[in-house]
Amino acid sequence: MSARGAGGWLKTYAVVYLAFLYGPVLLLPIFAFNDSTIISFPLKGFTTKWFEQLVNNPVLQGAVGNSLYVAISAASISTILGIFAARASARFDFPAKRGIMGFIMLPLVLPEIIIAVALLVILIQLGLDLSLSTVILGHVLVCTPFSIAILSSAFQNLDRSLEEASLDLGETRLGTFFRVTLPLVAPGVISSLLISFTISLDEFIIAFFLTGTEPTLPVYIWSQLRFTAKLPSVMALGFLLLVLSLVLLLAAEYFRRRAITRTGAQGAATGGLM
Amino acid sequence: MTETTTGPDSGRPIIELDRVEKRFGPVIALDGVSGGIRAGEFFSLLGPSGCGKTTLLRMIAGFDEPTSGSIMLDGKPMAGVPANHRPTNMVFQSYAIFPHLNVAENVAYGLKRLRLDKAEMNRRVTEALDMVDLAGYGERASHALSGGQRQRVALARALVLRPKVLLLDEPLSALDKKLREQMQVELRHLQRAVGITFILVTHDQEEALTMSDRIAVMFDGKIAQLASPEELYRRPVNRRVASFIGVMNFLEAQLVSGEGDQLSLDVAALGRVDVPRSQAPGGTNGGHISVGIRPEMLTILLEDSDRSPREVEGVISDANYYGDLTYYEVQLPGTEALATVTMRNTAGRRILREGMKARVGWSPEAIVVLE
Amino acid sequence: MSVIDAGVEIAGAKAKAPPIGWRRWLKTDSASGLILVSPTLLYALLLLAAPLLTVVVISFWTQDYLDFDRNLSLKNYIEAWTEPLYQLLMMRSLAISGAVTVATVLLAFPIAYYVSFYVPQQRKAMWLFLITIPFWTSYLLRVFLWKVILGYNGVLNSGLLGTGIIDEPLTFILYNANAVVLTLAHAWAPFAILPIFVALEKIDRSYLEAAEDLGDGPIRRFCRVTLPLAMPGVIAATLIVFIPTVGDYVTPKLVGGTDGLMIANMIQVQFGKANNAPLGAALAISAMFIVASIAVMIVWLNRRSMRGQS
DSSP, X not given: OOHHHHHHHHHHHHHHHHHHHHHHHHHHHHHHSBSOSSOXXXXXXXXXXXXXXXXXXXXXXXXXXXXXXXXXXHHHHHHHHHHHHHHHXXXXXXXXXXXXXXXXXXXXXXXXXXXXXXXXXHHHHTTOOOSHHHXXXXXXXXXXXXXXXXXXXXXXXXXXXXXXXXHHTTOOHHHHIIIIIHHHHHHHHHHHHHHHHHHHHHOOHHHHHHOOSSOOHHHHHHHHTTOGGGHHHHHHHHHHHHHHHHHHHHHHHHHHHHHHHHHTOOOOTTOSOO | OOOOOOOTTSSSEEEEEEEEEEEETTEEEEXXXXXXXXXXXXXXXXXXXXXXXXXXXXXXXXXXXXXXXXXXXXXXXOXXXXXXXXXXXXXXXXXXXXXXXXXXXXXXXXXXXXXXXXXXXXXXXXXXXXXXXXXXXXXXXXXXXXXXXHHHHHHHHHHTTOOSEEEXXXXXXXXXXXXXXXXXXXXXXHHHHHOOEEEEEESOHHHHHHHOSEEEEEETTEEEEEEOHHHHHHSOSSHHHHHHSSOOEEEEEEEEEOOTTEEEEEETTTEEEEEEGGGOTTOOOSSEEEEEEOGGGOEEEOSTTOOOSEEEEEEEEEEEEOSSEEEEEEEOTTOSSEEEEEEEOOTTOOOOOTTOEEEXXXXXXXXXXXX | OOHHHHHHHHHHHHHHSOOOOHHHHHTSHHHHHHHHHHHHHHHHIIIIIHHHHHHHHHTTSEEETTEEEOSOOSHHHHHHHHOHHHHHHHHHHHHHHHHHHHHHHHHHHHHHHHHHHTSOHHHHHHHHHHHHGXXXXXXHHHHHHHXXXXXXXXXXXXXXXXXXXXXXXXXXXXXXXXXXXXXXXXXXXHHHHHHHHHHHHHSOHHHHHHHHHTTOOHHHHIIIIIHHHHHHHXXXXXXXXXXXXXXXXXXXXXXXXXXXXXXXXXXXXXXXXTOOHHHHHHHHHHHHHHHHHHHHHHHHHHHHHHHHHO
């Protein structure tokens, strides 16, 4: 088989593979509007009543509120922690640097259940109550490595002589950070906020272990999954979440590109998020 | 009002370096550098990569502290004074133009902390842009500038703050040849117009010779010679300086006698030469020395009637035509090294070819005795 | 000079070097870096190191209903490693993860290869974007969707029945290990594709041209140049998929039935209904240890084979 022939086969494979990837997700819009309580073919007609059910559901709305609160807090805190660590890592050499950074990034390779269990254990030992705050603590732990990964590349692409120039022109270190450093890593900061937000919004297992009486959205969804009558409204909810995630993702990409054209820097072919 | 000085020869040193040393772990970047830079002069630090010139510049700017020794600026010790508190400003090698600010915002960057009113700030920015020939570029975005324009913005940004000393870190190395030559002239004029001390770091000896009032040639963390361009060119203190600046012919020599002001030498191929001691700027330690003579100080006596104080017979080994000059490589008797002789291609002057015999004329005045 | 003399001289030389003052050290890069990283490091120490250590400590305690016995004992570990139920769950978890990893990486490679070698440069970002979009939905929802697809009255069955391909709904597709493997393979696909893609992108195309110039056909080129150079990406993909999937909770719970349950489900039970947190901790630590050992072995084997090549 020549290399060119292989190209044809590979393209077919790629298309089939994409169909496999998208298959389940495409069910969301299909069955969110399907007039039937059972999720199966054949389709029974168009309706928006499942969406109406969502709107009239105070428990769901509470869960959405909780998730937003947790996600915004977790995104902010992990981005701030990420800024500290990414800047330290990109700019300075300090003893045990690899060990320290490796340790901070550890949650990336630990199974989430281990993290959830560990946090649960220590919270119980300390006698603390479980609540949304404990969920935030867990989410920050998991989101910070992502924040660091995104911000590291932003800080490394920052020309060091720009900060030196600012100092040379009379600005203080703090002033330099706010007038030069921060504006130039702003796209990375926004990316980090958006990605951490999305991760937190979707995170289930840590929330499941650490949530008190107020559920986050995934925890709420979990509790609804055993009720077959509720399934279509879960589809509707899922569809909304899909749209929201797409909007956030596109916004992140838009900001990233805009920042690149504004500062004239070059972006990698794979894009900042990758 | 700008601080004016009356030129490079006036006044006490504005920068005094006293046995400045810098170590990075086991590596010695600066090995005891001392000297003074005069107010209002165009001063260059010249040397190959790794000689310590940029390290020294950064220490004057305040980005690094010496391991030992001291730096005084305008009579005040600079130890512990950070870069943002020193009366110096720097033009970086990469120009370091802030990409998120436009030209005017870049130039005005250091003015912010002076809390000037808007009109005054705009006036000073406009004045600075005029000075570097970028009038009207204020609204231009930073990424839309060419290399030469970025450099001017960097200059304007530094000069608008009226520093006592302007530091330039290889500012022309990123520019192409024609632009570089143009900027050399412009920088020189700018320095004269503004009247402040410029300290330039470069590895390009032509650049240093063209622009500077005085040059410090550095090798391996030490200043080998600190002198005017003419002094460096005509009276280099040792072989290394001599071969770094321009092209130099070297001939082995022996010191026969050195009484009082006269030195008597036995030079390979040239024979016995007597020179005054002033032609041995590095002194004569021991008998084994070299003698240097610039290619343009040698001449080929083409016509039988041409005369010269001294002459020696040689054979043309190679002739390279360069348009306005011809470079000859001449084999002289009693030495293996070939001597380079440059001859201007004036009208009607014939050009010799490989293998021809040639009479090379020279004068003892052109000789410099080197260690 | 004797060894002792040399030692004394070195000691003397060291003593002569001026000690760097406390104030001066604070200005160094090392100090700045440490100070800057400290908030994040502190957070990780408090919320990662301390909890993990606590889990380790607890795994040596025993719990009887609500009473904790803080005497250290190996009882939990013995139970975790010898009790057939836990052995089965652990083995099954490893087997499922292994299957998921193999399937995911094998399926991911061709598409990564396609995007890297056959898609024009300016379209690559778009393809990667397209590949990752499905994964910006909630993981929970995606697992749930597979449950909906594979169910007795689900989308797949109703579709197949409706088109007459089958007469009765398929039962082997849900509530067992197969469903878990399928769901996880779908969930982790982009995590496998991306590292392989990055590794393939890094391969200098001129190596392949040189190989072609030296006479290798496309298959030989692939085996001798592309594959070895892509190995770091393949190994990364393997680890990225394998390590987290061993500890997955949601998928086995939703689509695994009783035959597809994995170790994480048992850990959760111990912390929940079974009220035996120390045993849960021991199971968690044991699972982590096994996974870490396998990961280290994979990396070490890879290094050995690479050294063999050079």
